Amino acid sequence: MAVKRSKSKAGRRILAAGAGLATVGALVAAMPAGASQDAADAAAGGTNGKGWGRMVDVQLLSFNDLHGNLEPPAGSSARLTRIKEDGTTETINNVGGAEYLATHLEQARAGHRYSITAAAGDMIGASPLLSGIFHDEPTIEALNEMKLDVSSVGNHEFDEGARELSRIQNGGCHPVEGCFEEGKTFEGANFPYLAANVTDEKSGKPLLDPTFIWEKDGVRIGFIGVTLEGTANIVAADGIKGLKFGDEVETINKYAKVLERKGVKSIVALLHEGGMPASGAYNYDCDTPGAGAGISGPIVDIAKNVTPQVDALVTGHTHQAYACTIPDPSGKPRTVTSAASFGRLYTDTTLTYDRRTKDIVRTAVASANHVVTRDVEEHGAIHDLIERWNVLAAPIANRPVGHIGETIENPTDAGVYEKPLGNLIADAQLAGLSPADKGGAQLALMNPGGVRAPLTKRDGGVVTYRDAYTVQPFTNMMTSVDLTGAQLVTALRQQVSGANLASPKILQVSKNFTYTLDLTKAGADRIVADSVRLNGEPLDPSKTYRVAMNEFLTGGGDGFPALASGSNKLVGASDLDVFIDYLTANSSAAQPLKAPATDRIKIVR
Template sequence: MKNFSRIATLTTLTLLLAACNQATQVGNKPPQPVDVTVLGLNDFHGNLEPTTFTPIGAAAAIKAGGIEAIGGELADARAANKNTIFVGGGDLIGASPVTSSLLRDEPTVYALSELGMKASALGNHEFDQGLQELLRMQNGGCASNDANKACKFDPNYSGATFKWLGANVEYKANGANPFTPYYVETTADGARIGFIGAVTTETPTIVSPSGIAEINFLDEAESINKYVPVLKSMNVDAIVVLIHEGGTLGTNSPDTYATEGCKTLNTASPIYKIARKVDPSVVAIISGHTHTGYNCLVPDPNGKDRIVIQGEFYGHLLQRLDLTVDKANHRVVSAKAANLVVNYDQRAANNTLDFNMTQLLTTAKAKTDAVKNVFVTNLSVPQIRRGFNATKADDVRDVESALGDVIADAQVFATQDQGTQFALMNPGGIRGNLPGSPSTNGGARLTFGDVFAVQPFSNTMVVMDLTGAQVKAALELIATGANATANKVLQVSEGFSYTIDLRPGITGPRVSNVTFQGQPLGDTTTYRVAMNSFLADGGDAFTPFKQGTNRVLLPGLQDVDALVAYLKAKGSTLDGQIKNRITIIR
């Protein structure tokens, strides 16, 4: 392939798998080798247009991703190898920019279908709008829970031509699976590649619980292994797992997305633990969820190294597997992997963007630009940031953030008529900086598209009564239970403050010095609290919020509306600084 010279050296695993480890084998037939290319896309989040990305070793950032450049990469891969398969690692939709989200992500589904995607793991964000809406996204139709957005891109929305795979999803009532657990693709030269898909078991805690109340999410590895014998009985030539769960590289790891065969995947990462349990017959695991680029080797249950790869997010990278399979004896001969940089700038300069994708994007923009470009306010600072750490990495959730402070203040501002005293905001609901890229000319001009990119979930605002004890119980869950490793620090509005101890091994209460307007929060005192509907439903495992009384759901006020209103009123006075409302002990 002509793009190979510009990517990392491929990780190579010569497998020479025995018949018992790969597939049912009849005799020892003369080999019939077929070269197969698998390209994987994870955590795309409806980013139809390219976004900023800095490749390893590059002197400056580039534009990467976007459906036009992805289409160009696929065209090159298919020209080099007709046995090319395009698949996904989940979170293809959800938490999307305006151009996709205002059209209920239907343009993204159409784009990926037209690009020839065959199958994808389900991601947690596929469930953002609930199970029934996801089934509509798969199967088509206009019976949506948001009629203002559905079928506005195409009045006869026909659904995805690819299959979302969920081997570990089942109905509580009868154990049936609402989705397909696996998919088999037969390539042009007759190789049969089986894919098993799974989604993270933490999904119930990170999407609105009410939307998925009728389904269970089972153990990922056990569910995957359940279908390995099924695919073997079908005499597939290779089995690949697509899973929306991931990991991170170990502390101080020198490895990057471009490192071949890294051995520094954090052993505490969910994907590492899952990979150690997945049947040895699986040749490679395409992962997602953690928005981290890596190309690692993890021992399978027999102790043999196996590829586990993830391609960062937003389509900046495509995961590439190159398999040689023996279709006569149904086995893998060799496997190698790499992360491909999807360089939009280079393709635009070389005129190798996908024309059909340009047309689709133009149509989507025409339908959304009028809303996207509505002026909101002028900031006096270049940018207000969400959580980041000392390495300047964004989307850090165990810190207080300047943008978290602003959003919590906005929710109080927008719900004053409900008697709101303070507000709480989940950091995972803050999807970007404001604006996404800092202004280079001093203050930033904000449009609705900028604000929507920060809060794209369309969560409704809720105001409720909570006792001080209930608020404290929720704050304790920042560092315990389902959040014990994630430490999702709740952002708070002006006048509210607390201290939390995030050091490992702490027993007893982690939260202290909880005050409102300078006074200790009274355990039996009732407070009027605002939050989005995700938190109000107990999202992110903050279940005490479900106990709130005198709840008022404000269907005409979404969280993004609250932020817009606040920015219009206060935008020019915001300084972009963290307000030090939260004290964190590490």
Template sequence: MSGRRVLGLCAVLTCLGLVAGCGTGGDTGKPAGPSAVPLVSTGELPAAEPGEVHLFGINDLHGNLQPPEGSNGKVGAYTAGGAAYLAAHLAQLKAAYPDSAVLAAGDNIGASPLLSSLFHDEPTIDFMNSLGVAASAVGNHEFDHGVAELRRIQQGGCAADGCTPGQPFTGAAFPYLAANVTDADGQLPPGLRPWTLLVVGGHKIGVVGTVTPDTEHIVMPDGIRGYHFGDETAAIDKYVPEMKQAGAETVVALLHDGGSQQGGGTVDYNGCAGISPNVKALADKTDGAVSVLFTAHSHQAYNCTLSGKVVTQAASFGRLITDVTLRFHDGKVDAHAVNRVVTRDITPAPAAAQLVDYYAGQSKPRAERVIGSATGALPADPAPAGDSPLGDVIADSMLDAMANTRAVAAFMNPGGVRAGLTGGDITYAQAYTVQPFGNQVVAVALTGQQILNLLEQQWDNVSKPAVLSVAGITYAYSDSAPKGHKVIGDSVRIAGQPLNPTVSYRVSTNNFLAAGGDGFSVFTQGADTQVGPIDLDALETYLRAHTALAPPQSRIEKK
């Protein structure tokens, strides 16, 4: 690790209020309340048995190097997360279980806080290198900036805007695995692998990685053009013979896909209550040679045994570590897992703390700059009709940014609004957390009929219904109406006038949607595309011009 990479570096989702679970090992603290279950962390670890191997899994870190705040930094009543604490807990686990390896199930980077994303997520890769991560699945967010940037993340080199700060980035020291991502010739993205072989405690373990097939609908289409995101279990099964031929005694799958526990009340993060059917299907369909499935993507916590396989997920943001024990005997392997909370009641790891402090110092002047204010909270959560107050403000900013093109309306996708604003002064860091992707604002010409078709596509979305936040347009819809007929046609007003299906209107959006992202293919039918500023720059300009911004009323009516 170079001098600039921290002086040598010597060594929104859902269910964020998970309550700590009892698990099957670790230290037991005082319950936080009558309905809470005891804490499981890394104190008083049981002694390793001879020949025992441990795998430590994390997922969906999303560049959260500083301790995440609010509900994002909780596991139930327990405060959790932060790179320096994650490193410290992993050090305790490694000391107890030296025959071990660290694995990641994707979304290590992308949609990251300013401290990481301002530097192209290089700080997060540096941190993961310092942990000694042995392999990671790709997540959908690893593709946020396209296949070419993912290759740079894997292999190193300067970003397009240069090397900042200091010396060139050396890349991930661990392999990114993408078994189900192929081009028309069946080739993986450059620099990536389908699987790798680990030797831990004298035992050979095949590790294969996949990412949700939904990736092609939720990242920038231009960045992944030509690549297909295939069935995950089929991809895993395809490579099992290769791994066994290479000597693998068992196979572990890193799947950037997952589900959640169902039902009300206290959620045990080491439980498997009413696990969603897609998780069970992943276990059912995967080759019997696979003993463990580390899942991800849904930011949930669970610990299951399904179809004879251990199936786990460690929530998100570095708040949990999945500790999997493998015991080899008679040509077989027994697997067992426990999710452990990354508490903040231990001494943080000095090297990781040094890394975080270094990049915090580098980003501080820009992060703390006040760029606007709001008279009240601007939530990212949807209003009853589906648009969000903050999403509508972002749509306002995109409409203003393209006013010189005579744009009359704007559309913002809900998945692009990564956090809300609490009101009062708004700093650059807060705005960056809201819009970390660096998308370009664009304007395209659509006919009135195409705009109607676009609005109807909100209920055709591949992942889930996605109501767009809007500016310059108002309308009503009937949720009970059949698909294709939900928008009440004569309710649509654009620039204050009834929508004319035959008239061409210029509308503003981001280049993710303009390329057909989130399944909004109507945007690709637009004509005369014009390019504006980066979305974050447009938002900053808008906030500076509208001081003491009042939260907007919804522009959509749900009948």
């Protein structure tokens, strides 16, 4: 099932090193050589006869989890928190947008002879309408314009399956919908997607190139790209049949040796897995000692076990912002970064390369996150690209589907478990699947990761198809299944145990379903079993209930195997159609919808 990238694509800037399937191309990083760089090179230890000094500063610009956010995000998705000099925090609004990210990257590169731009996955998938309805072709075009050099795959690159990911990489018109623009064929990504730990179960070969080597003037930096080992648990199973997602540490360590054998000693891992810093502020110093300081989550153990051959880790997945150091297995500090999500930040890391040893001087690595403000000039090519695709999307995107009286938020702050928009969506799913001929559902459960953006009030509160799609972009089919009361309690306990022990995934529930989450306890015990109520009545462990869920949850996704044990499955409309039908039926200009109360999950702290 191995997918090979096209080698004939014009403009490829690639020198990819695979294990038994190396794809070789050429890279020309056309950056002007400034006099200031020449002087710095000379001061760092002389030259090699060509005007190049021994010590070279290589700029690594990186970002992650763009999720097709071409247009500037809105509401909470367009905010960041910053720590001020006096220690207090402030909110920064109106950040992000591809045309501004591109300008910031362009400005950051100015004056740097050696500059690489890399990403840590989820560039596409769960995208707003402008990109999503065109199967993310617009986002790939924008990333090409941004001169992205390389990216790892993330779990969302697999939302439409391995075959579609192959098309995204290599180009070609969509197999069902064809070409979206007359006379134009989608050319695919000009950068390589790396998938070192995604292999064919039968052959063991990587789905895509496992590594990439950037080279300029004899300076060589190797990249290894992996997604999280648990990808199979958080994407639809049908699209990844026959694929295996391997251990992140084992894979990175394996390919670090492969790169070393090729003479590449400077190595960066692009890893779509991350952590949770103690503060949500983008400029928080997670190396500060003290109680409650630092960073937690899967990235900590991964970073501590990845071979010291790797000089830096660019991470993602958790949508958090951090630029930390975590000790490698030898105890030496190593930079680990993440640039939040949606193009709100980019990371600028300086890697000091020693021409004599061909390695990074680890003590000289410096890294910081920078805000993508909107006070810079829009990048012309991407601005035009957005306008072009908006014209194509307009007939669908601008159709009114409902009215809201206020912005209905989907807060992503750590510790916010019940969300107004999650409640609204669960109510919509219950309403859509409660009729006997639609499934007879008695309650609805919604996975929090399936809610992608707030429902923002604008234009007098009119909600368009574009707005609804931005909130619910997966178009998962809805289902109704039979589950016993005992199975439902087990599923609730799986929110805070098993695969979700370290990072709880709290299901959003319909208005007739309540329970207590006791955070003073540990693991599954956090769910107080006798507090679970349906329509005010205690849940009967032996009784069967009809439950509405999307197919992702019905398949046990997000670490909920108990939900996969349901029976008498009935498939209904898509989650997006159910949401739109609810908005249309329950709102008007005279009576717009308001945010539901968050009183369904009682939190004990």
